[in-house]
Amino acid sequence: MGKSLHDFTYLTFDVVGTLIDFEGGLTECLAGIAADAGVVIDAEEALSLYRAARYSRDADLFPDDLIRVYLAIAPNLGLPVERKCGERLRVSAKRWKAFDDSAEALAQLAKDYRLVAMTNARRWAFDYFAKELGSPFYAAFTADETGTEKPDPVFFEKVFDFVAAEGSSKDEILHVAQSQYHDIGISRELGMSNCWIERRHGQKGYGGTIEPAKFTEPDYHFTSLKGLANAVAAARG
Template sequence: MDLTAFKTVSFDCYGTLIDWETGIAAVLTPWAEEQKIKVNTEELLLAYAESEAAVEREHPTTLYPDVIAEAFRRTGRRFAVPVSESWARTLGESVPGWPAFPDSAEALDRLARHYRLIILSNVHRAGFAGSNERLRGDFAAIITAEDVGGYKPSENHFRTLDATLPRLGVRRTELLHAAQSLFHDHVPAKREGLPSVWINRRHDRPGWGATPPPSENWSYALEFPSMSAFADAVDHAFTPRSP
């Protein structure tokens, strides 16, 4: 793939730029300890992933804080333990405080020297605004689940993205998508004919964590273990070669 052929990169945020697994586990783990549920973090995240995806599929217009609060309640039912409204509300309100990956802000700054950047996120506007205080990203467009009335891997985000490109003066062939989740992003990117790169944040860990396994065909053109590695490759691609 010629990385210099693109003018715009769209990004998933949670799992790619923001460490949502750490943010979710910061609530689920103490709850499990309080309830004396003997499971490890990966088991908690796996149960939660299935619950969140189901809620998003069943209630596509529900705001993300309410989605994750309900996903927490369903996670509790999987372990036959009720989740109090206090615990559910704690997770629902936690999104703006989730940490960024250490390399995200610096990598976005470098990538912005070569591309216009777009956010394509399964979250609400206020949640992303809080996250962007950590990312400090200069985004040409921000497309959230609240804006499109649906959650990836449905097509809503990508159809809205297509409608946004002409306003930015960008052709579809000049757009690249970057994301961690095969389920949420690389499946619909393939379905929509959008080239993508996999930011494989879990490259050193087995399993899927807080993301369900992909249920349809997926593909990606390049794989990087981090945003920093992606930015390095882009910087190298744009570096003039000596004659």
């Protein structure tokens, strides 16, 4: 652990999966579609199928891509192969819930840092997520602003340019995320300090998130965002 929590000015956050429970949102909507069709689905199987379908070469921006993903996975789940169901899945993003600790922890962390969202979601979806989280962000970068998705270094460079314009540098950023593939590995490669929020602790596999080629040991590791907020409070004394 190279730096103290006092050494950072900015906390950058992955949103979907770290702050917003997208796995719960996805599987709840799919279960509703299944119930209407008179079938039952297995949540972990659905997430595995989602992961394989989501990260294909013809993927669209998230969550608009959920229409294509639904049509790809529906046959394997015994669900209706109908575009209206895919649209139902896409629109469900407007109602996805935050993890129980997210809003309170973000409000606490905002007392000490400038909070910056970094999400692969499009701006229209992020606006709903931000409201669900209590609108805590100092700034936000979505796939619409960056023109790309993490783990593309270009996404991170946009944020580096932003903090540089404020007279700061990436050395003053702690990147907070649950995805080893999208965030923790690439942030290490780019020389950032990072904090892994292990949302799937106690569960097997990577759920709806693609498995990384290798595991990256983070600078900080908590199983909840509350854990980070409590550590900051303790460091503050």
